[in-house]
Amino acid sequence: MKLATYRDGSRDGQLVVVSRDLQSAHYATGIAHKLQQVLDDWNFLAPQLQDLYDTLNGGKARHAFPFDPAQCMAPLPRAYQWADGSAYLNHVELVRAARNAEVPKTFYEDPLMYQGGSDDFLGPQEDARFLSEEWGIDFEAEVAVVTGDVPMGAGPEQALDGVRLLMIANDWSLRNLIPNELAKGFGFFQSKPATAFSPVAVTPDELGDAWEGGRIQLVLQSAWNGRKVGMCDAGPDMTFHFGQLISHICKTRNVRAGTIVGSGTVSNKGVIDAKGRTEWPKGYSCIAEKRAIETIQDGKPSTEFMRFGDTIRIEMKGKDGQSVFGAIEQRVVGPAQPA
Known part of the structure; x- marks a missing residue:
């Protein structure tokens, strides 16, 4: 899967899942707000993000939006x-x-x-x-x-x-x-x-x-x-x-x-x-x-x-x-x- 961090005014930004072709994205809010949270609890949270990633790549993510690299902080x-x-x-x-x-x-x-x-x-x-x-x-x-x-x-x-x-x-x-x-x-x-x-x-x-x-x-x-x-x-x-x-x-x-x-x-x-x-x-x-x-x-x-x-x-x-x-x-x- 592919993950990014969008600017939201905070120091650590907001975690988003990005499609394989880098064309669309979806906020991961329902799973984790920050990437560090995922790294701290990888075995539990990563599979949930993977499910969202698969849904996004399949074109079935209801709240997907165009991915914009200009909005990204470092991951x-x-x-x-x-x-x-x-x-x-x-x-x-x-x-x-x-x-x-x-x-x-x-x-x-x-x-x-x-x-x-x-x-x-x-x-x-x-x-x-x-x-x-x-x-x-x-x-x-x-x-x-x-x-x-x-x-x-x-x-x-x-x-x-x-x-x-x-x-x-x-x-x-x-x-x-x-x-x-x-x-x-x-x-x-x-x-x-x-x-x-x-x-x-x-x-x-x-x-x-x-x-x-x-x-x-x-x-x-x-x-x-x-x-x-x-x-x-x-x-x-x-x-x-x-x-x-x-x-x-x-x-x-x-x-x-x-x-x-x-x-x-x-x-x-x-x-x-x-x-x-x-x-x-x-x-x-x-x-x-x-x-x-x-x-x-x-x-x-x-x-x-x-x-x-x-x-x-x-x-x-x-x-x-x-x-x-x-x-x-x-x-x-x-x-x-x-x-």
Whole structure:
């Protein structure tokens, strides 16, 4: 099934069930008001939502209305936890190669992960506001999951069973703030502003065999200022699957229902052309990776980071060519003008 959260003036919005084709929706008021309620009581409430979803898809829901992504908040407008990994080691390899740094062997054995802010997510069509272009504004196209309760010590298989919903994300980064923060040895903070999520979150069964081994085997598309820059396959180059990422969190703590876990920037390996030069035909899911590629190829980056007025669109389509999660469509804006 597909679920979304409509704006209603409150912090947590109103839960709606969305049709498979993303054309119609129905308020879930008679079952649950908020998505977190469903995650807290999944075994009881999810089947009821599934019944409503089936009725909606069958065209028999009496109070259905046209679905409008512009009315959506993030599916979980605020969450108990947002833990973002860096599961595509190709991305790490490129960024480190650009500065002549090796990737430690431990990176291939133990996932990279940071804990981001989860109290204020952005909706899929909400402007991304920043106070300065000099901060190095960058989009990051990712996939993410929402979990139920997963106990401390859970292995990857048990952890994977805890996945309730799938989403796509734009995990904004401020690249020029990152070096000084990491130099402190305490991780990201100011350099990782509010993350945006897709209009809808979907249960894994909606993807059919495209949800395999804890990975989404579909292409994540990114278009910057209307120009397609990324057609990255989210499946084959994901070094750590979502079961492994969740299990990593579970090593020392319980994971509670409503935790969101991100994949990190979706990234694909390069290919060597006839002249022996490495190319990246599937493009990129963040500007930092494009700049790393340019540095490797040409000795220096030539692509600038985003400016006020720039737009980014991130979307994933199923094997039938239809949008799975709806699109993230955001505009970068500057400081709010005084009234």
